[in-house]
Each structure stands twice: as structure tokens, then as C-alpha cells.
Amino acid sequence: MTSPHPDLWSAPVAVAPLDATVAVPGSKSLSNRYLALAALAAGPSTLRSLLVSRDTRLMASALETLGVQVDLGGDAVQVTPAALRGDVTVDCGLAGTVMRFLPAVAALADGPVRFTGDVEALARPMGPLLQALRALDVRVDDDGEPGRLPFTVHGRGAVRGGNVDVDASGSSQFVSGLLLAAARFDQGLTVRHTGPTLPSLPHIEMTVAVLRDAGVVVDDSRPEIWHVEPGAVAGRDVQVEPDLSNAAPFLCAAMVAGGTVRVPAWPASTTQPGGLLPDILTRMGATVALDGDVLSVSGTGEVHGVDLDLRAAGELAPTIAALAALADSPTRLRGIAHLRGHETDRLAALAAEITRQGGQCEQTSDGLVVTPRALRGGTWRTYADHRMATAGALVGLRVPGVEVEDVATTAKTLPGFVDLWTGMLASADAGHVVRDGLTAGPTA
Incomplete structure (x- = not known):
């Protein structure tokens, strides 16, 4: 998707339920x-x-x-x-x-x-x-x-x-x-x-x-x-887990658009905050399954509001707030006052951008309250913050006309995000893998 303004990316709208496997890069x-x-x-x-x-x-x-x-x-x-x-x-x-x-x-x-x-x-x-x-x-x-x-x-x-x-x-x-x-x-x-x-x-x-x-x-x-x-640090040969927080927008996309999105190489146990996603998304209405090392999230387009303490996983807040703006009831996110000192003041940024699209998002002393309203298209500002950019893409799956400012800021932690996102939307066949924006053949 292109925009007449070179610094804006027209977030694509999902026109059919998803059926994609997205290989997320390392944490x-x-x-x-x-x-x-x-x-x-x-x-x-x-x-x-x-x-x-x-x-x-x-x-x-x-x-x-x-x-x-x-x-x-x-x-x-x-x-x-x-x-x-x-x-x-x-x-x-x-x-x-x-x-x-x-x-x-x-x-x-x-x-x-x-x-x-x-x-x-x-x-x-x-x-x-x-x-x-x-x-x-x-x-x-x-x-x-x-x-x-x-x-x-x-x-x-x-x-x-x-x-x-x-x-x-x-x-x-x-x-x-x-x-x-x-x-x-x-x-x-x-x-x-x-x-x-x-x-x-x-x-x-x-x-x-x-x-x-x-x-x-x-x-x-x-x-x-x-x-x-005190002591020696050993040199090691290690395998880096996929970034589970970067998987969040793709998994949430299945809830917004309907259908199923899978992420392979999901660890059986992890210290990543993104490991909390299966429980969070289940509470918000998704069907979540782990088959071997493949996590799948399926949705119907319905999203339910929650009261959620994200103290342990504040980096998920932009994605969850965007999802909450599309829910059928209000959401309260707690324990995330520290997000005011991240790449930007994420609480102020989320409140501003959800409100700009016609939603209702209010700051509290330690978080946000998101009350769903009918959303409209418009510019979604990112404040040089990669997670603000992916949050805007998630809203754009359902709301026509969302134009994400400086989507290239996603390269901070997820290079090739636009290709991965559009590849996910283009992948219609079960078992196909989206990697670096390309749809590969079945992996079975």
C-alpha cells in the first residue's frame, strides 16, 4: 500500500479472514x-x-x-x-x-x-x-x-x-x-x-x-x-528465541480480522514478557493453541475488553491498547506508569492517537482506560516509536484510511515489518509461511 504523502503508510484493511504462519525474527x-x-x-x-x-x-x-x-x-x-x-x-x-x-x-x-x-x-x-x-x-x-x-x-x-x-x-x-x-x-x-x-x-x-x-x-x-x-563469563554457542512481543501484532491480527495466525518456534518456557500473550489473548476472546512449537491464535473478529495488570509486560501495552480500541467493552491497563519514559511517553501517545481516530482513551496514574467508540481513518503518529507504528497497523486492519507516520521506525526491532504484514494478509493457504515478506510453500 502507498500513500500520496511519502512519510505516511496506508495501513491495509483486512478483507477476509487470515490464514498465515509468520516467522518472527529473534528477540x-x-x-x-x-x-x-x-x-x-x-x-x-x-x-x-x-x-x-x-x-x-x-x-x-x-x-x-x-x-x-x-x-x-x-x-x-x-x-x-x-x-x-x-x-x-x-x-x-x-x-x-x-x-x-x-x-x-x-x-x-x-x-x-x-x-x-x-x-x-x-x-x-x-x-x-x-x-x-x-x-x-x-x-x-x-x-x-x-x-x-x-x-x-x-x-x-x-x-x-x-x-x-x-x-x-x-x-x-x-x-x-x-x-x-x-x-x-x-x-x-x-x-x-x-x-x-x-x-x-x-x-x-x-x-x-x-x-x-x-x-x-x-x-x-x-x-x-x-x-x-565475581568470576569468568563463558563464551557460548546459543540459539536466540523469536521475539514474542514482536509476534503480538500478528497474533492480534487474527482477532481483529478473524481467522488464524501461527508463529513457529514458540518456546515451551521463556523469560520474555511476550510469553504472557496466550493468556491475555484468551481473556480477550481468542482461541489459542500450542501444537509442538507452533502457537496459533484464532479469532472471529470479536474482541472483549479486560482489566489487565501489565506491570510485567509493559512492552505489550501499545498492541493491547490498539486491540482494546476495537473491542466490545472497555479495557483498563494497569501498572505501566513507567511507559512514560520509553521511546516516547507511550501513555500520552496512545491516548492521543486512539482519540485522534475517534476513540476514547484516557490516562490514569499508572495506565490507560480504553472505551471503544466508532473509529475513523486519519494520520496515526508514531513519535519515532516502533510499537506505536505496529499499533497503528493493527487498528488499520479494521478502520479504512489509517495512515501510519514513519512506519520505517519499526526497523528498530522488526526490520521488514511492512513486508511481513502485507505478506500475512496476502497468505490465504494454510501452512504457508510468511518470512521477510515472502510467502513460502507448505512446511509439512
């Missing part, structure tokens, strides 16, 4: 954790099915800037660690995993490492992480507004470690960023969360699992306290 959250940890390992690592998107390219480029060798060519990414060098500048783009995972890594470099990023990234909170590093005797200079990008971490080749408190109410990435480097600190590290809430706990559990798989000893037996023993 961004896992990919960037594996990359960061591989850079600190005692030997080379091979990362298979790693997502190659803007966020992971930014991570790979940042690690190469620090002296690590990263070969992104092919299905198997090779990472060869090296002594970390300073007197460099790291471009974080708009990747929270880069700006929050690498400052503690940079403290192990042999000189200053300056962190900068996109204009939108300058508004993202960094203060709690930088304060934690300073408490560990790491010098951090604010090069702009305190607690924001840009800043400089003055690496000295080693970090004492010990104990540190951090308020991770704004982002679980503050904890993960400290834990990922902690085994390389002289005394290891004990991190204690001190804030009133802790969003996205599955992402911290993901970090702990990745560390343990690399031979790092982690004690998380006490609530909101994590202890990492």
Missing part, C-alpha cells in the same frame, strides 16, 4: 543481552538467529567501538572479546538496551567513554543507573542535563564492585545493566532495588537466566535483591 531483548555478555566473556561466542535490526546494530557497533570484534554476517554472529578501550564515543540511537547496558561495561574500559544518542533519547531517564555507578566509585560526568544523555563514563580498567542501591521504578534495565557486567567487578556485585515499584520483572529474570547460562553465579533468592559472584 531484541535476548539478542542485546547476549551481545553485551559475549563482549565480557573469556572466549568467543556464536549467537544463532540473532535479530539484526537497528537496536542490535547499534549494540554491535558500540561494542566494536569499545574494541570487541562482532561479525554480523550470516545466521551465526561471531563475537570475539578483547580488552575494552576508552577515548571513544558510543552512539545509543534510541536503544534503551545500549544506553543502559553498556555504561557499566564502559567502566571496565581503559579510558573515557562518551554516550550520546538520537534527539528523542535525550529525554529518557538514566539518573538511577548513573547514580549507582558513582556509588561504586565510577566517575560519570553529565555532558548535558543531569541524569540524561549525553554523559561520559571514565573507565579505569576495573570496578571494585560491592553493594549498591538503585531505584528501578522507571526501568528494569537499570538493574539488568548492572548485573550484566557484575561478574567482571573485583568483588562482584549486590544490587538492591529501593523504589516503590519494579516494572518488567521478567526482563530481570531474563538477564539472570542469560548470566547463569554463561556460568555466572547469581543469587536472586531474596525479593528485589540480586547478588552476582
